[in-house]
Amino acid sequence: MSANFRARLTLRGTYILPTRAGLLLGFAWLVVVVACLNFGLGVMLLITLLLGGIGLITMVETVRNLAGLTVTVTAPPPVMVGSDASFALRLFAADGRPRERVELWLDGNGRRSRWAWWRHQNLPPRQRIEVSVPAAGADLILPVPTGQRGLQAAGHLQVRSVWPLGLFVAWRTWQTHCAAGVYPVPAVLAPADARTTTPTLSPEVPPALSPRAPATAVAIPPEGDFSGHRRAREQEAHPRIDWRASLRARTLLVADHRSTPPHQNTALTWESEAPAPTEVRLARLTARVLALTSHPLSGNYPCFSLSLPGTQLPAGRGSRHRARALQALAEFPPDANPPDPPPVPAPAAGRPPPARRTKAELPAAEVGYWTACILLASLPLASQLGWSTSLPWALLLVFRLLLLWRRQPAPGGIWLVLLPAAASAWILLTQHTLIGRAPGMALLLVMAGLKLLEVHRSRDLHLLTGLAWFLLLSAHFETQAPWLGGWDLLVALASLYGLIRHYQPALRPQARRGLLWHLTLPALPLALLLFLLLPRPDHAFWGSAAPEGTSGSLSERMSPGSISHLRLSETVVLRVHFAAQWPERSQMYWRGPVLENFDGQTWSTLGFRLLREAPPEHHGQAIDYVLDSDDSDGDWLFGLDTIETSDPDLMVDGTGAAHIRPGRVHGSGWSLRAWPDAHPDAGRSLADLDHDLQVPDGNPRARALAMDWRRLPPLERVAAARQTFLQAHLQYSLDVPAPRADAVDDLLFDTRIGYCEHFASAFAFLLRVAGVPARVVTGYQGGERNPLGDYLIVRQSDAHAWVEAWLEGRGWLRIDPTALTLPARVAEGTQVAVPLPAPAWMPGFLRAGMPLLHRVQLLRDLAAMRWQRDVANLGAREQSDLLAELGLGRLPVLQLFAACAGVVVLGMALPLLNAGLPGRGRRQRALAAAGVSGIGVDLPPTPPWPWHWRAGTRLLALAGCQRAPDEGPLAFVNRVAVEHPQLAVALRAWAEPALRARYAAPPATAASAAGAASLHLVQLTLALLTQRD
Amino acid sequence: MVPADLPDSLLSAPDRMLAAIGAVILGKPLQIRLALACLLARGHLLIEDQPGVGKSTLAQALAAVLGLPSRRVQFTSDLLPGDLIGSLLPDQTHGGLRFHPGPLFTPVLLADEINRASPRTQSALLEAMEERRVSVDGTRHELPNPFFVLATQNPSDQTGTFPLPESQMDRFLMRIELGYPDLAAERALLLGQDRRALLAAVTPCADAGLILALQAKVQAVYTAPAVLDYLQALLQASRVPGAFAGRLSPRAGLGWLQAARAWAWLDHRDHVLPEDLQAVLPAVTAHRLDPASPASEAPALAARLRQAVRLA
Structure with a gap:
């Protein structure tokens, strides 16, 4: 009747799927990865890949938690209908590795069902059980309600686990073929009815043995054969009581010396029962069988036989006979047409409804933790958006914290409509729109703040985790500085810890941290490899990551003061690696917007842009270089004059300035070539260049001066202009008086003070009046060589403006009026030409340390350069370069994908390979040390062994002497000493102080034992070595 | 690792006891050591084994070596609690009832074949073993200090035995099994003197004061x-x-x-x-x-x- 079931969970047979939470987070993760790839956000990508790696490790851990478990099911003894059949389950792992939080259920459905694995949600909670399996295995009881007489199958058995984070569920379902017998429920018999079924108690006792003392109800014959025990009656004399049997039976028993005639037999037959439905008859027969055998403990069974249609049970007695009879009744075939009211209450109908998860509010400490997490995650974005835009967010956070502090529940109902509406209105007020990146980010902030107000369930925590990722992602559009990467890591770990805290509330903080590292550390190499190998798109699928607005750099307009104010900015614009030969300083003109419109004050570009028809004729030596553009507004790429490129993502316009094509994932590593001696547009005619001759009204004195030069040939007009500048004794300074209407006159004749933009503007004005086509070029000049990485740093302070004049047959010629006034500006750079005064707050000794400080800055810049190139802006081309540098060659995208898949598979397979082996791994030890120990209880931390003991045991383990898990240290030492007698002296000398340190009372005076201990350790090592030789 | 602050008599007493018992019970050093440890730990000892392997001899040897007065009670199924604890009897001289202490009032009680007594009698032992005192008719009577119950029992599957209740099992600090002696020990036993004569010749190595002192040392x-x-x-x-x-x-x-x-x-x-x-x-x-x-x-x-x- 009872069959045992035994099954082992193997890696192959274990299924795994993401849970709802896992799907949600997986989707969020995918979105973030695609966004990172699209916008070229390398830092965030690295962090996201780390999180993905943690997800993989979690998946592996979930499977490992089940793999290797063996489960057995033992059927219980038969029960009555309506009571539970309690199946005994035993779970153990052959490898001795403890398992955490394994859930089991039995559904009691004996029919084979393909969808049984899905049924757990409808099972009442008592049919499911969650258990942690210690190394020694776990025993548990799973009740299955019985509905009908006959057999109650254990049904499908499922073992499942969502350890450790609830992101994945691993399970296995079996059909157990294991069943418990179910006897019919006995009917309630009328007293008269019952009497007829108890013939042994009827007055068939011989008259000679009738009671002698009517006062007592005891009828015990003085002699006679012992025929079993019966229950003692009240006032039974103590000597009659059979103490030994009573103690075993736990009730007072008296030896019965009456003998039951062996021929006496009660025949229970189907026909003898009054006609009634089958189940009623069965119930009555069951009741009779039970009444006949109502003293099961005494062993004094009467004799009876049972006759059912189709089944005959010959007369017999004893507990086995009784069991056979009950089994026959239980297995009697049911009616083809069961009567309407079934005599047996069917518990199946009254099965309790599936337990609804109670909507428990999360504890305040947990809400507080997540509030802190979200605060951390949103801080960078909030500070970038400015405090006016993120005011609603800040208010929501303060509100949340206030609620926590006052221990009040979060508001609901109308507030959930009002608060978002108010926040949106505020954003509309400050941003004037709700569409676009900045308002979108502001809305994201508000959403995070609002979500904190309704944190009730696990699902909300997953949503918050996803939100935190998006918040971090948004912050990366602005900057990809290393500190933000560190910040991301902090937030990611904090949210992971929050999830662990939520899912493993029983663990101690130390054990939780152990689990965190256990999940994170293996994910690190995985994330790095994936970061290296994940193919990057060449072009953005949509949008662009370039931040909106300007951060104060060169633009398409130049007015007095627009360049000189950049002198104060130390922001790095370009980093240039020259391939072979460094150009002269005087050739380092980094070309930017070319300004051809002049309105008397402001120069600006032409409103349209033409592509350069053909590269200019070039002479002399070409200069090859690689450019990292760090901080550029718009699509300008400041290349070395004259720019030539074969990069399809770059285009050069008619003025010779380079632009990055829209959609290119912005990055570094532009490979360019410069021809310093080229003369562009040499073949054009003067008629094409009217717009370079237009001069607005004003500046009468300068105009009169230049008008005179019109009679000179063009080359001499230029020379005259140079002469004028040389003779004007201009002063190059940042302190320029406020511009007036006639800025050129002011510069040349009155104030004689200007910066490069004033000089260029005036020079171009003079040339244009004199009839020479001229234009102003803005860009950067010079730069600082960083000897640490041997590259050039160009900063905003190197911003410059110069003039180009067009001469027939020679094309555009560069003339730098600043160089005429102050040759040092070009020869030695702005730092020397226009030194900034040291800040007033800086004490003298610090000023003396400026060179050192400068060197530190250079070092920092080198680190920033590497970070930008290898992490933050690792685009398709940089990745290809990096892989080639590592000796992997240039891999096509498909191979890269294959490599990624390989890394993922390897990352999952390596820990799984270990799943079937005995748990001796480092991680098990780490987990055990962290408190996730086999016996599933938290113990106070044991003080560690002294270092010399640890080192010595490791040495001995290397030599093949390992301590068994339950072997005492002294026993271990004695055993090794017996096995290797030549070690005995060294062993005892080494072990004695360690044992004393750990187990003996602390000495009154702290003696320094370290020296002696190391001496003993050396002695032991020597002994080991000589022994091995 | 020998504590230095002890007089010689304290230090050697356990060794002397071990040796003295070992002379009577041959080839069982582990069991003797356990029995002595149980005594020093202020626990009670249950010795379970087949008849004839020397249970009672060990118990008697222990009692003799300890130098404490001992009494032996043979437990039978008709032994009543009063037979063990004592009873209230009419006092001829003063009138009224007077408590006559039973055999329980002794430092070492040898409870031979304890599982032959009825549960009622065994339960009478519970308070005595744990609290080291008995209550008769509402009056408490303290037992001597030290108080040590050395019980022997036959395996419970033998006829005429009652299994000891868990509560009483828990009151025995240790249960040991003697087991049959090995060949050498049995040969020595067969060749040697009569055990009873040996028991009579055992010289006590300790007294109540020493045992109390040893117990205090063990506690420390x-x-x-x-x-x-x-x-x-x-x-x-x-x-x-x-x-x-x-x-x-x-x-x-x-x-x-x-x-x-x-x-x-x-x-x-x-x-x-x-x-x-x-x-x-x-x-x-x-x-x-x-x-x-x-x-x-x-x-x-x-x-x-x-x-x-x-x-x-």
Whole structure:
């Protein structure tokens, strides 16, 4: 009747799927990865890949938690209908590795069902059980309600686990073929009815043995054969009581010396029962069988036989006979047409409804933790958006914290409509729109703040985790500085810890941290490899990551003061690696917007842009270089004059300035070539260049001066202009008086003070009046060589403006009026030409340390350069370069994908390979040390062994002497000493102080034992070595 | 590791006792040591084995060596509590009732074949063993100090025996099994003197004062936190549902620690090692982990418990 079931969970047979939470987070993760790839956000990508790696490790851990478990099911003894059949389950792992939080259920459905694995949600909670399996295995009881007489199958058995984070569920379902017998429920018999079924108690006792003392109800014959025990009656004399049997039976028993005639037999037959439905008859027969055998403990069974249609049970007695009879009744075939009211209450109908998860509010400490997490995650974005835009967010956070502090529940109902509406209105007020990146980010902030107000369930925590990722992602559009990467890591770990805290509330903080590292550390190499190998798109699928607005750099307009104010900015614009030969300083003109419109004050570009028809004729030596553009507004790429490129993502316009094509994932590593001696547009005619001759009204004195030069040939007009500048004794300074209407006159004749933009503007004005086509070029000049990485740093302070004049047959010629006034500006750079005064707050000794400080800055810049190139802006081309540098060659995208898949598979397979082996791994030890120990209880931390003991045991383990898990240290030492007698002296000398340190009372005076201990350790090592030789 | 602050008599007393008992009971040094440790730990000892292997002899030898007055009670099924504790009898001289102490009022009680007595009589022992006093008719009577019950029992499957209730099993600190002697010991036994004559010749090595002093010394043996951790882990492991038929009570834990201290003391150590806990583990825990199991299953039970815990 009872069959045992035994099954082992193997890696192959274990299924795994993401849970709802896992799907949600997986989707969020995918979105973030695609966004990172699209916008070229390398830092965030690295962090996201780390999180993905943690997800993989979690998946592996979930499977490992089940793999290797063996489960057995033992059927219980038969029960009555309506009571539970309690199946005994035993779970153990052959490898001795403890398992955490394994859930089991039995559904009691004996029919084979393909969808049984899905049924757990409808099972009442008592049919499911969650258990942690210690190394020694776990025993548990799973009740299955019985509905009908006959057999109650254990049904499908499922073992499942969502350890450790609830992101994945691993399970296995079996059909157990294991069943418990179910006897019919006995009917309630009328007293008269019952009497007829108890013939042994009827007055068939011989008259000679009738009671002698009517006062007592005891009828015990003085002699006679012992025929079993019966229950003692009240006032039974103590000597009659059979103490030994009573103690075993736990009730007072008296030896019965009456003998039951062996021929006496009660025949229970189907026909003898009054006609009634089958189940009623069965119930009555069951009741009779039970009444006949109502003293099961005494062993004094009467004799009876049972006759059912189709089944005959010959007369017999004893507990086995009784069991056979009950089994026959239980297995009697049911009616083809069961009567309407079934005599047996069917518990199946009254099965309790599936337990609804109670909507428990999360504890305040947990809400507080997540509030802190979200605060951390949103801080960078909030500070970038400015405090006016993120005011609603800040208010929501303060509100949340206030609620926590006052221990009040979060508001609901109308507030959930009002608060978002108010926040949106505020954003509309400050941003004037709700569409676009900045308002979108502001809305994201508000959403995070609002979500904190309704944190009730696990699902909300997953949503918050996803939100935190998006918040971090948004912050990366602005900057990809290393500190933000560190910040991301902090937030990611904090949210992971929050999830662990939520899912493993029983663990101690130390054990939780152990689990965190256990999940994170293996994910690190995985994330790095994936970061290296994940193919990057060449072009953005949509949008662009370039931040909106300007951060104060060169633009398409130049007015007095627009360049000189950049002198104060130390922001790095370009980093240039020259391939072979460094150009002269005087050739380092980094070309930017070319300004051809002049309105008397402001120069600006032409409103349209033409592509350069053909590269200019070039002479002399070409200069090859690689450019990292760090901080550029718009699509300008400041290349070395004259720019030539074969990069399809770059285009050069008619003025010779380079632009990055829209959609290119912005990055570094532009490979360019410069021809310093080229003369562009040499073949054009003067008629094409009217717009370079237009001069607005004003500046009468300068105009009169230049008008005179019109009679000179063009080359001499230029020379005259140079002469004028040389003779004007201009002063190059940042302190320029406020511009007036006639800025050129002011510069040349009155104030004689200007910066490069004033000089260029005036020079171009003079040339244009004199009839020479001229234009102003803005860009950067010079730069600082960083000897640490041997590259050039160009900063905003190197911003410059110069003039180009067009001469027939020679094309555009560069003339730098600043160089005429102050040759040092070009020869030695702005730092020397226009030194900034040291800040007033800086004490003298610090000023003396400026060179050192400068060197530190250079070092920092080198680190920033590497970070930008290898992490933050690792685009398709940089990745290809990096892989080639590592000796992997240039891999096509498909191979890269294959490599990624390989890394993922390897990352999952390596820990799984270990799943079937005995748990001796480092991680098990780490987990055990962290408190996730086999016996599933938290113990106070044991003080560690002294270092010399640890080192010595490791040495001995290397030599093949390992301590068994339950072997005492002294026993271990004695055993090794017996096995290797030549070690005995060294062993005892080494072990004695360690044992004393750990187990003996602390000495009154702290003696320094370290020296002696190391001496003993050396002695032991020597002994080991000589022994091995 | 020998404590330096002790007079010589204290130090050598356990060794002398071990040697003296060893002269009577041949080839059983482990059991003798356990019995002595049990006594020093202020516990009661249950010796279970087949008839004729020397249970009573060991008990008598122990009593004789301790130099304490001892009484022997042969337990039978008709032994009544009053026969053990004593009874109130009419006082001829003063009138009224006077308490006449029974054989229980002795420092060493040899309860021979304890499982032949009825449960009622056995329960009369409960208070005496734990509280070391008895109550008769509402009056408390303190038992002498030291008080030590040395019980022997036949395996419970023998006829005419009652299984001891768990509550009483728990009051015995240790249950040991003597087992048949090995060939050499049995040959020595067959060649040697009559055991009864030997018992009569045993010279007491101690007295009540010395035993009290030794018990105090054992109590002072140092127990490091690491040892307590290990003990607690073992206790917890015994309480994992479904692991064992019975679980170790806090009383068992206390007694176990005390027994380990005594064991360490017998080893001339002033501190407890995990090995001491392990050494007394089968004797202390087996009859609690599964009260119905015979003593012969103790090593297997003990090994299961030992292996459930990783010793750090």
